[in-house]
Amino acid sequence: MRPVAIVGTGKTAFGAFAQHSLRSLAVEAIEKALHDANVQADQVQAFYLGNFAGPSFTGQNHLAPYVGAAAGFSGIPCTRFEAACASGGTAFYHAWQSIAAGLSDIVAVCGVEKMTSQPTPVVAEILAGAGDMSGEGAAGATFPALFAMIARRHMMQYGTTREQLAAIAVKNHANGKKNPLAHMRKEITMEQALAGKPVAEPLSVYDCSLVSDGAAALVLMPLERARQTGRPYARVLSVAQTSDHVALDEKDDITGFSAVRQAGKQAYEVAGIGPEEIDLAELHDCFTIAELIATEDLGFAKKGAGGRFAEQGCSRMDGKLPINATGGLKSKGHPVGATGVGQICDLTMQLRGEAGENQVERHRTGLAQNLGGSGATCVVTILRQEQ
Amino acid sequence: MDHATLPNGTVYTETVVFSPPARYKDEAPYQIAIVDLDADRRMTVRIAESNGGGRVQIGDVVRFVQWKDDVAYFQKADAI
Numbered sequence: 001m002r003p004v005a006i007v008g009t010g011k012t013a014f015g016a017f018a019q020h021s022l023r024s025l026a027v028e029a030i031e032k033a034l035h036d037a038n039v040q041a042d043q044v045q046a047f048y049l050g051n052f053a054g055p056s057f058t059g060q061n062h063l064a065p066y067v068g069a070a071a072g073f074s075g076i077p078c079t080r081f082e083a084a085c086a087s088g089g090t091a092f093y094h095a096w097q098s099i100a101a102g103l104s105d106i107v108a109v110c111g112v113e114k115m116t117s118q119p120t121p122v123v124a125e126i127l128a129g130a131g132d133m134s135g136e137g138a139a140g141a142t143f144p145a146l147f148a149m150i151a152r153r154h155m156m157q158y159g160t161t162r163e164q165l166a167a168i169a170v171k172n173h174a175n176g177k178k179n180p181l182a183h184m185r186k187e188i189t190m191e192q193a194l195a196g197k198p199v200a201e202p203l204s205v206y207d208c209s210l211v212s213d214g215a216a217a218l219v220l221m222p223l224e225r226a227r228q229t230g231r232p233y234a235r236v237l238s239v240a241q242t243s244d245h246v247a248l249d250e251k252d253d254i255t256g257f258s259a260v261r262q263a264g265k266q267a268y269e270v271a272g273i274g275p276e277e278i279d280l281a282e283l284h285d286c287f288t289i290a291e292l293i294a295t296e297d298l299g300f301a302k303k304g305a306g307g308r309f310a311e312q313g314c315s316r317m318d319g320k321l322p323i324n325a326t327g328g329l330k331s332k333g334h335p336v337g338a339t340g341v342g343q344i345c346d347l348t349m350q351l352r353g354e355a356g357e358n359q360v361e362r363h364r365t366g367l368a369q370n371l372g373g374s375g376a377t378c379v380v381t382i383l384r385q386e387q
Numbered sequence: 388m389d390h391a392t393l394p395n396g397t398v399y400t401e402t403v404v405f406s407p408p409a410r411y412k413d414e415a416p417y418q419i420a421i422v423d424l425d426a427d428r429r430m431t432v433r434i435a436e437s438n439g440g441g442r443v444q445i446g447d448v449v450r451f452v453q454w455k456d457d458v459a460y461f462q463k464a465d466a467i
Binding site: 120121122124125128134135136137138139140141142144145148149150152153156197198199200201202203247248249250254 | 399400401402403404405406407408409410411412414416417419420421429430431432433445456457458459
């Protein structure tokens with residue numbers, strides 16, 4: 001296996017963009033990433049697109065060549081990956097494999113979603129398709145409802161509180177306010193977070209990430225080649241992709257996700273490090289409770305202590321492990337297919353010291369965790385800055 | 388889908404849905420629960436709140452009420 005490096009990142013702003021199409025967003029992100037990597041479109045040897053539900057949201061299918069051709073890719077494999085909210089992460093995982101295995105020397109990855117053209121109940125219906133439509137979906141479970149049931153159980157077993165969940169929302173909004181590409185650039189108070197309109201008890205609107213449009217892209221190369229460019233890069237120390245049952249009621253324990261624990265374990269082992277060596281993390285906060293349990297599943301806090309970890313400020317910008325320093329899905333927005341790629345863009349920018357007002361102080365080694373559905377797919381990536 | 392009568396169960400977790408998917412938009416708010424029916428059978432059900440059923444909490448014992456459109460409805464076992 002060859003070591004791999006990320007040499008280019010590109011993101012659109014995340015938000016509601018009536019004037020932009022799925023394709024125009026994706027092409028904008030890809031062009032930025034190619035420019036950042038100093039690579040021409042005709043040098044790209046394979047294209048990996050992460051997208052959850054383009055056909056449902058926009059009616060357009062056959063998305064990888066549709067986007068790829070518009071970005072200037074011609075005659076190369078263009079493939080779409082769908083793994084719910086981990087679609088971007090799985091596209092990245094396979095792009096990494098292609099270079100690590102020696103099959104390609106320059107690949108492009110893009111994640112994109114165009115969601116805001118549909119009304120909220122339709123969005124809820126499409127997102128519910130990432131769960132088991134015949135069981136929990138038929139019973140009326142939306143995605144917030146699934147994570148609400150996780151939160152209820154976590155509260156019962158470990159004494160986790162509404163205030164601890166709200167602390168995560170308050171932190172991520174404070175971080176996102178400084179991020180020029182974030183969807184909702186405003187701070188919220190603890191009082192606001194606790195008084196939010198209920199979505200699925202005990203979760204309110206302030207526990208939920210945003211429905212957004214947006215795209216993110218990366219350019220990858222073998223590490224040796226990245227070094228020769230003389231440009232800043234981030235080394236991929238490890239990537240792991242895992243899976244589990246789609247339905248929540250098929251899992252033994254829902255207060256954590258085995259797919260996350262397994263992906264974390266594999267990623268740490270291959271990287272040869274443990275959680276204590278991670279300087280910052282981008283965790284998949286589709287809901288506040290999701291960040292909380294990821295903190296536990298990845299070994300940053302003990303099982304059941306994720307709430308206190310957040311409440312005590314450990315995951316703030318000035319804490320021992322900044323989590324979602326760029327705002328998380330909560331404030332940046334969650335264009336589903338773009339999210340996993342966007343996290344790796346943000347982590348790469350942090351490692352390269354290019355995160356502006358969101359820059360964390362210690363940024364040698366970072367971890368990104370991208371979650372699909374209620375824990376059915378997980379991709380964990382560990383990056384290191386070597387220069 | 389097995390449409391037989393289901394045994395009593397215990398609520399493993401629950402939530403009340405306020406923001407429903409399109410097809411249930413006229414029913415919200417409604418409660419759903421994951422119920423342990425026996426040692427190795429867990430399912431997601433709708434809680435029937437009418438007829439004095441009320442809402443349920445983790446640990447409540449619930450009994451099967453009916454199948455409706457492939458969804459199992461349960462209510463508190465001690466409801467009238």
